[in-house]
Amino acid sequence: MISVIIPAYNCKNVIGDTIDSVLTQTRVDLIDEIIVINDGSTDGTGDFVRETYPNSLVSVLDKTNGGVSSARNEGIKRARNEWIALLDSDDVWLPTKIEKQWKQISINQQIKFIGCNRNKENLRYGTKIGENIYKLDLNHILIKMWPHTSTALIHKSVFETVGYFNENQKYAEDGELWNRIALHYPLYYVSESLEIAGDNKVTFGVSGLSANLKAMHEGNVSNIRILHSNNEIGRAFYIFLIVYYNIKYIRRICITKYGRFIKKYEKNINIYQ
Template identity: 45%
Template sequence: MGKNINEIKFSVIIPAYNAEKTIYRALKSVTNQTFVNYICEIIIINDGSTDETKSIVEQFKDDNIEFNIKLYNKKNGGVSSARNLGIKKATGNWIALLDSDDEWLDNKLEKQIKVIENNCNVDFLGCNHTDEIVRIGGHPINKLYKATVKDLCVKMFPQTSTAIFKKEIFNKIGGYDESRSYCEDGQFFLKICEKYNYYYMPEKLIVYDGGRRGFGVSGLSGNIYKMQKGAMENLKELRQRKAISISFYLLMIVFYQVKYIRRILICKMEKNEKNTDVCK
């Protein structure tokens, strides 16, 4: 791996906590990239794992010496502290985020690099993680789209493992809020969207957590109540910074409550269906 003629260098940041079942697939999806020469390093932050995550990464590193793989071990401090440490250690001028239970499609970086090479004003770029079309106010996003803060309030996108952004953004606005465990990605992304050119391409280029839904299933996203609380905190912070009007703020409070109730009902219905299937 090394820099190319356009001086685009990616540092891939992978936080990992007890990821022994998925970390190999995540790493392999990076080394399989068609535009792998744009990657200058792969940084894994082992966030105090108590399983075999560390040894699996070390073995992968030994088996793939042609890649610049860096492993940092730290006490458990949460995913935000892990991402912050990884980005601080990064030497690339672009950051690519990847969670340890997600995988990139082989052409993920290739597709995104072609977009930023053809659109010099892009500071941040994400893509889709499902086959579902992202819609804002009922309007589908079916081409390269420059998002606004209001857009992200209505629909938080993209998913973390799809995101790439210039490292200078992190240097200027700071990193993730390490006191937060829920919706910290949304909080960070909203700060970026306020001040930089925040773009989205509607193509699915990753496999998210084995293809599962993004709420009410597993991990941190399984706690719908705390996800709702985190989203409300993000909204409140936006209003405090006067990034949104009071009328829009009040409208979103109602909208978030309706969305919260909908998610609870969806999860209950699926749980009841599962229990019914077990009884058959």
């Protein structure tokens, strides 16, 4: 059975769609509990969830604000089931998300971590091991941190082996955990888009933690520095990744600024039409 963990901070206006997307899964019978970790919200998020979903699978755990990693860890530790599904409060699952992941788990008992594509992406990355299923190792996810956190379905034994989210790391904390997992387990994903992240916005430079491109970049660099210092990646690959991450960072800055320029230009044009 599955426990769904939803960290929540001041998300009263969007979390209803998130929870509804879990309750309307085609295999909702596999979901035993939905734990909303109310991370010190001041907008009434906790009360909204309690009032909207009484006597259901949904429970609310209130805690003082400690950040998303702290909230996720609290939920994972409280979960009573062997499978943990992570879902952020502004993301939604498509109806067959759990069904299609569970099908792959049933076929391959070795799977301890499985995600999927998101936002209509058609990613085919890593080693194909079957129809619509790919496997990733550490090298793969250091080139592209994948799958997205809100798609991840993880066996609880994985956390017992590698530990939990680093509560002292604010940016790229999911990537840091994925790296630790990849040292022990392959990461699998269904190559179908079964999640909508952030209302289909681009995944960097717009809002939330991902809007701080510099801090995200520094977090990613810190992650590979840890691996290198622990002799888990070689020096040549480490240097390659430093160069690659810097190029990616500059590219994202250009894309973000260019996009803002286009929007400003279109707005000015509309004024005179």
